[in-house]
Amino acid sequence: MFKMRVMSSVYRCFSPFPLQHFMVALMTITLLAGAARAQTADEIKTFTLANGMQVVSIPDHRAPVVTHMVWYKVGAADEEPGKSGLAHFLEHLMFKGTSAIAPGEFSKIIARNGGQDNAFTSQDYTGYYQRIARDRLELVMKMEADRMINLRLRDEDVLPERDVILEERRMRIDNDPGSRLGEQVSAALYLAHPYGKPIIGWENEIARLTRADALEFYQKYYTPNNAILVVAGDITAEDLKPLAEKYYGSIKVRTKIGPRLRPREPKPQAERRVILRDKKVRQPNLRRSYLTSAYATAAKGEAEALSVLSEILGQGATSRLYRELIVKRKIAASAGAYYSGTSLDSGSFILYGVPNPGIDIHEVERGIDEVVAKILKKGVTKKEIEHAKRILISDNIYSRDSQSSMARMFGAALTTGQSVRDVLEWPKRIEAVTVAQVNAAARKFLKAENSVTGLLLPEKPAKGAGQEAMK
Amino acid sequence: MFKMRVMSSVYRCFSPFPLQHFMVALMTITLLAGAARAQTADEIKTFTLANGMQVVSIPDHRAPVVTHMVWYKVGAADEEPGKSGLAHFLEHLMFKGTSAIAPGEFSKIIARNGGQDNAFTSQDYTGYYQRIARDRLELVMKMEADRMINLRLRDEDVLPERDVILEERRMRIDNDPGSRLGEQVSAALYLAHPYGKPIIGWENEIARLTRADALEFYQKYYTPNNAILVVAGDITAEDLKPLAEKYYGSIKVRTKIGPRLRPREPKPQAERRVILRDKKVRQPNLRRSYLTSAYATAAKGEAEALSVLSEILGQGATSRLYRELIVKRKIAASAGAYYSGTSLDSGSFILYGVPNPGIDIHEVERGIDEVVAKILKKGVTKKEIEHAKRILISDNIYSRDSQSSMARMFGAALTTGQSVRDVLEWPKRIEAVTVAQVNAAARKFLKAENSVTGLLLPEKPAKGAGQEAMK
Numbered sequence: 001m002f003k004m005r006v007m008s009s010v011y012r013c014f015s016p017f018p019l020q021h022f023m024v025a026l027m028t029i030t031l032l033a034g035a036a037r038a039q040t041a042d043e044i045k046t047f048t049l050a051n052g053m054q055v056v057s058i059p060d061h062r063a064p065v066v067t068h069m070v071w072y073k074v075g076a077a078d079e080e081p082g083k084s085g086l087a088h089f090l091e092h093l094m095f096k097g098t099s100a101i102a103p104g105e106f107s108k109i110i111a112r113n114g115g116q117d118n119a120f121t122s123q124d125y126t127g128y129y130q131r132i133a134r135d136r137l138e139l140v141m142k143m144e145a146d147r148m149i150n151l152r153l154r155d156e157d158v159l160p161e162r163d164v165i166l167e168e169r170r171m172r173i174d175n176d177p178g179s180r181l182g183e184q185v186s187a188a189l190y191l192a193h194p195y196g197k198p199i200i201g202w203e204n205e206i207a208r209l210t211r212a213d214a215l216e217f218y219q220k221y222y223t224p225n226n227a228i229l230v231v232a233g234d235i236t237a238e239d240l241k242p243l244a245e246k247y248y249g250s251i252k253v254r255t256k257i258g259p260r261l262r263p264r265e266p267k268p269q270a271e272r273r274v275i276l277r278d279k280k281v282r283q284p285n286l287r288r289s290y291l292t293s294a295y296a297t298a299a300k301g302e303a304e305a306l307s308v309l310s311e312i313l314g315q316g317a318t319s320r321l322y323r324e325l326i327v328k329r330k331i332a333a334s335a336g337a338y339y340s341g342t343s344l345d346s347g348s349f350i351l352y353g354v355p356n357p358g359i360d361i362h363e364v365e366r367g368i369d370e371v372v373a374k375i376l377k378k379g380v381t382k383k384e385i386e387h388a389k390r391i392l393i394s395d396n397i398y399s400r401d402s403q404s405s406m407a408r409m410f411g412a413a414l415t416t417g418q419s420v421r422d423v424l425e426w427p428k429r430i431e432a433v434t435v436a437q438v439n440a441a442a443r444k445f446l447k448a449e450n451s452v453t454g455l456l457l458p459e460k461p462a463k464g465a466g467q468e469a470m471k
Numbered sequence: 472m473f474k475m476r477v478m479s480s481v482y483r484c485f486s487p488f489p490l491q492h493f494m495v496a497l498m499t500i501t502l503l504a505g506a507a508r509a510q511t512a513d514e515i516k517t518f519t520l521a522n523g524m525q526v527v528s529i530p531d532h533r534a535p536v537v538t539h540m541v542w543y544k545v546g547a548a549d550e551e552p553g554k555s556g557l558a559h560f561l562e563h564l565m566f567k568g569t570s571a572i573a574p575g576e577f578s579k580i581i582a583r584n585g586g587q588d589n590a591f592t593s594q595d596y597t598g599y600y601q602r603i604a605r606d607r608l609e610l611v612m613k614m615e616a617d618r619m620i621n622l623r624l625r626d627e628d629v630l631p632e633r634d635v636i637l638e639e640r641r642m643r644i645d646n647d648p649g650s651r652l653g654e655q656v657s658a659a660l661y662l663a664h665p666y667g668k669p670i671i672g673w674e675n676e677i678a679r680l681t682r683a684d685a686l687e688f689y690q691k692y693y694t695p696n697n698a699i700l701v702v703a704g705d706i707t708a709e710d711l712k713p714l715a716e717k718y719y720g721s722i723k724v725r726t727k728i729g730p731r732l733r734p735r736e737p738k739p740q741a742e743r744r745v746i747l748r749d750k751k752v753r754q755p756n757l758r759r760s761y762l763t764s765a766y767a768t769a770a771k772g773e774a775e776a777l778s779v780l781s782e783i784l785g786q787g788a789t790s791r792l793y794r795e796l797i798v799k800r801k802i803a804a805s806a807g808a809y810y811s812g813t814s815l816d817s818g819s820f821i822l823y824g825v826p827n828p829g830i831d832i833h834e835v836e837r838g839i840d841e842v843v844a845k846i847l848k849k850g851v852t853k854k855e856i857e858h859a860k861r862i863l864i865s866d867n868i869y870s871r872d873s874q875s876s877m878a879r880m881f882g883a884a885l886t887t888g889q890s891v892r893d894v895l896e897w898p899k900r901i902e903a904v905t906v907a908q909v910n911a912a913a914r915k916f917l918k919a920e921n922s923v924t925g926l927l928l929p930e931k932p933a934k935g936a937g938q939e940a941m942k
Contacts, residue, residue: 080552081551081552081663081665081733081734082663082732082733082735084663180740181741183740184740184741184743187662188659188743191655191658191667191673192553192555192668192673194552196662202662202663202734202735202737204735204737205663205734205735261553262552262553263552263553263555263673263676264553264675264676266673266674266675269651269654269655269747270651270652270655270745270746270747270748271745271746271747271748272655272659272743272744272745273743273744273745273746274741274743274744275742275743275744275919276740276741276742276920277741277742277919277920448746448748449747449748
């Protein structure tokens with residue numbers, strides 16, 4: 001978390017074509033508290049409206065624009081069994097109009113006013129976003145508040161949208177071997193926790209979602225006490241407050257929101273392997289996930305240590321995986337690692353590798369295993385840690401430049417069990433990570449029984465099963 | 472189904488020690504309609520009481536005893552997420568007394584009257600069982616009907632029972648590497664369907680089950696319209712009917728029962744492997760499950776073909792796995808196959824093998840793969856099919872000898888989507904299976920992407936992951 005990173009676990013739809021949804025990168029980034037950039041920590045303010053809606057103000061006066069986001073603390077992991085895809089379905093349907101706005105008009109109005117909008121769904125949150133000139137902020141606040149209460153869904157809008165999502169699923173998952181593998185690896189990683197379900201949903205479950213399902217989910221979760229307003233841009237907290245009270249503060253609490261209790265994952269017991277064969281595969285690849293703690297659940301310093309470890313192991317040309325597999329052995333076209341820790345209940349540490357043409361995927365796996373084994377046995381060096389921290393912290397400084405990244409960072413943190421202060425103090429906590437902490441985190445989590453190894457292979461004639469291990 | 476078979480997927484508790492629950496074999500057996508044994512098909516009668524409770528009468532006048540069973544159409548797969556183990560927990564708690572019977576007295580009364588009782592929980596059903604002298608039948612009907620309505624649960628009974636189950640889980644699963652592997656293989660086999668959850672429950676979820684959870688489940692599912700009475704033994708349908716009406720017919724419907732809709736499993740995409748290491752393992756073993764259709768969901772003749780296939784592939788000393796791995800190659804201490812098809816939503820086809828001392832598990836797996844590949848390529852022979860049918864049908868005849876097996880067979884069938892007629896006609900349907908059907912079923916289901924292969928291996932030093940495939 002808190003570092004620019006491609007995360008495939010967020011679905012987003014871009015306006016001005018709300019019907020076309022793309023699974024894209026969510027850039028999660030960090031704020032360095034003391035850096036001399038657009039704003040200082042002191043300027044970031046948070047307050048709560050009487051109805052329980054939290055507001056975060058992130059002033060940025062470099063240009064007369066604002067980024068306005070409403071985040072709901074609900075995502076795919078909150079869906080009932082059999083209703084996978086419902087959070088994302090509702091995200092699509094939020095563009096289907098209200099008593100005041102005709103179906104499909106929302107994004108057009110934003111566009112006519114020179115703005116952009118989109119929306120996204122993760123396992124833990126659903127967010128709606130507009131970027132627009134400062135003098136149109138009230139317009140978008142009014143429209144976003146309106147659809148928090150007045151969503152109007154008609155079967156003639158809902159059912160075609162379900163087909164759009166089924167088509168999205170076919171394009172983005174079923175036709176993409178890498179996405180299929182990712183889905184299967186996640187499904188194997190979680191035995192009890194709903195993070196194992198795909199955000200977009202299983203096809204057979206998407207196909208049976210109804211207008212009533214969507215409305216029930218909306219009524220239950222889209223209530224101001226379950227929402228967070230984040231406004232970054234050319235406005236101060238003082239000016240934002242009366243607007244937030246006017247548009248959002250006037251919304252009544254629809255539902256009481258209890259603690260977010262999902263089934264907890266039992267202690268992992270067995271190493272798992274998932275072998276997916278697809279005729280579209282030219283170059284095999286490997287993706288291994290280890291179940292870990294997340295920023296919100298980790299022991300003190302542990303998630304930060306995993307961030308540092310991912311840097312050392314697999315980020316950039318000085319990382320261990322790169323140097324060993326790409327530079328020295330010349331067996332891999334790419335290889336790396338990253339830590340995905342911005343989730344409510346657990347995180348994951350991911351290793352990946354793509355063999356060079358003619359190289360067996362198992363040779364790349366053996367290489368990755370040896371790099372990991374060496375870290376577990378001998379640990380990381382002081383020098384590696386210092387280098388990793390410098391990179392993490394400077395990435396964090398650079399990313400502050402993006403207004404929308406700042407807004408997203410706070411939204412994601414606040415909907416996954418962290419506080420504004422946690423975000424602000426992240427660089428300090430990274431700075432404090434020790435060699436011993438990184439080694440302890442590696443030894444705690446990089447164990448076979450915590451892992452699922454996914455292999456993407458070209459198709460070959462079926463012969464029962466088990467050939468993969470028989471090579 | 473319908474054949475004597477060890478199924479590890481049913482938990483049963485035996486009286487007179489209801490606190491000690493054992494996971495044991497459920498012998499599912501078949502009735503051959505025309506065989507000259509204890510009763511003929513004509514004598515087996517079924518009728519439904521006004522409140523919706525179905526009754527099955529299986530006369531058997533060889534001795535003045537009866538087997539009395541009440542089956543509820545609810546099991547572990549009907550639990551809500553986070554509440555795994557609840558169906559089995561309630562099964563234990565049903566021995567905790569009513570307004571008429573003190574806690575723990577139920578089984579003692581049965582025993583004092585010369586009877587035995589027990590109970591069992593599967594993914595699809597929960598059943599309660601007494602075997603007793605004919606003249607005590609009314610006593611057990613009265614007692615069983617009483618606990619369908621008047622269960623009384625006090626925290627002082629409930630909480631210690633939860634500890635008993637946690638201890639049961641530790642003994643039966645956590646201390647038994649084979650059970651641990653079975654649990655992990657099931658968890659990997661199902662990506663969406665609750666059959667992936669263990670019947671006994673995940674430890675962390677058992678630990679949080681409450682009296683209120685149990686009572687809610689009881690109120691929701693233990694209603695006569697969701698129950699089936701099966702009485703086998705020294706009584707005719709004519710004599711049973713007034714008793715059934717008196718004791719069970721008088722019970723009011725507590726809850727309407729809708730269709731049993733569980734999340735459906737998406738089409739399997741990827742071969743999976745689960746490698747469990749345990750220091751208690753002396754001899755490695757392999758267990759592979761293929762997801763298949765069940766008797767209740769299969770196309771016509773398909774489940775019967777899988778039954779025949781399991782016989783040919785892996786039952787007894789003439790089966791292909793036995794002859795190839797044990798007799799010819801001498802690499803396996805045991806090897807076989809079975810089909811588990813008595814479930815509401817899907818079945819599984821299981822292969823297993825245990826290497827001889829000094830033989831690598833991968834050599835056994837290669838042998839199994841080759842046996843399967845040969846069946847897929849060349850098919851089975853007419854002679855093999857005829858032999859398999861003879862065995863299946865004669866096993867079925869022999870098993871009719873057991874009164875309690877007969878009762879269990881009907882109870883299991885009727886709670887998993889089959890009818891009395893389905894059971895009666897099973898031998899005829901087995902008789903009709905063709906070579907082409909067996910080959911088609913093998914090719915449809917014995918595909919790598921339908922399978923999870925579990926390997927149980929001795930512990931060795933951790934080195935990241937992936938060593939299993941690297942051998």
